[in-house]
Amino acid sequence: MPDSRRALRQHLRRQRRALSASEQKRHANRLCRNLKHQLWFRKAQNIALYLPNDGEISPEPLIHLCWQLGKSVYLPVLHPIHHNRLWFLPYRPGSPMRLNRYGISEPKLQRTPRTPAWALDLVFLPLVAFDIQGGRLGMGGGYYDRTFGFKLQYKGIIRGPKLIGLAHNLQKVDCLTTESWDVPLTGIATEEGVYRLSC
Ligand SMILES: Nc1nc2c(c(=O)[nH]1)N(C=O)[C@@H](CNc1ccc(C(=O)N[C@@H](CCC(=O)O)C(=O)O)cc1)CN2
Ligand SMILES: Nc1ncnc2c1ncn2[C@@H]1O[C@H](COP(=O)(O)OP(=O)(O)OP(=O)(O)O)[C@@H](O)[C@H]1O
Numbered sequence: 001m002p003d004s005r006r007a008l009r010q011h012l013r014r015q016r017r018a019l020s021a022s023e024q025k026r027h028a029n030r031l032c033r034n035l036k037h038q039l040w041f042r043k044a045q046n047i048a049l050y051l052p053n054d055g056e057i058s059p060e061p062l063i064h065l066c067w068q069l070g071k072s073v074y075l076p077v078l079h080p081i082h083h084n085r086l087w088f089l090p091y092r093p094g095s096p097m098r099l100n101r102y103g104i105s106e107p108k109l110q111r112t113p114r115t116p117a118w119a120l121d122l123v124f125l126p127l128v129a130f131d132i133q134g135g136r137l138g139m140g141g142g143y144y145d146r147t148f149g150f151k152l153q154y155k156g157i158i159r160g161p162k163l164i165g166l167a168h169n170l171q172k173v174d175c176l177t178t179e180s181w182d183v184p185l186t187g188i189a190t191e192e193g194v195y196r197l198s199c
Helices: 003-017 021-035 039-043 060-068 143-147
Strands: 046-048 072-078 086-090 097-099 105-107 122-126 162-166 187-189 194-196
Touching: 021 060, 021 187, 060 072, 072 105, 086 105, 086 143
Parallel strands: 046 072, 046 122, 122 162, 162 187
Antiparallel strands: 072 086, 097 105, 187 194
């Protein structure tokens, strides 16, 4: 990994962690307000989100809105066998949870049926940096790129879910270098607004 990618990651992770609790709350509420009237959000039924970690913008108000609207909410779970891939498990009020190896809360693997990644309608992804061409820099595990790599591999055959990155506006950069495995985002939403790419 080039030093510039590592330095950018460190810098923006520090910046987002430095936001106060009240700024975090304001951003989370504004994010929800910016998304709730989007047609593609209203139409989606099976929606994956995440629980915030390391200063990430919180999708929690959005999760509550999804529950209120009767949508099915899913969270990423580290795949127990396949290297650096994600599973998506249903998340409801009171779902039994455990901490994964990064200390992030995830639904406990039980006999609940898993929803394959291609069957989700909409996935909200965490990220460290984004550009408005659809580039995303994540935490560096390649989890989301591996899990949604089928969108690149079967382009034109399987459309798969819309991938919308969620971030604080301070995570916007001019242009990220892209790698062959990077799955482009369909859109990005921040507390400032929605950057629509190719929805
Ligand atoms: N909220 C949230 N959930 C998520 C992700 C995410 O980015 N955010 N992921 C997105 O892929 C997956 C988890 N990926 C992660 C990868 C690295 C670290 C992390 O903190 N790495 C430490 C080093 C930890 C170690 O190796 O012991 C670090 O970089 O400081 C966290 C999550 C699935 N769930
Ligand atoms: N589809 C893929 N197949 C195989 N290896 C992959 C794939 N996608 C990513 N990788 C590997 O994963 C590593 C991390 O990728 P990258 O830095 O793009 O992760 P990231 O998008 O920042 O992380 P995350 O999605 O977990 O937040 C890279 O070194 C790359 O080799």
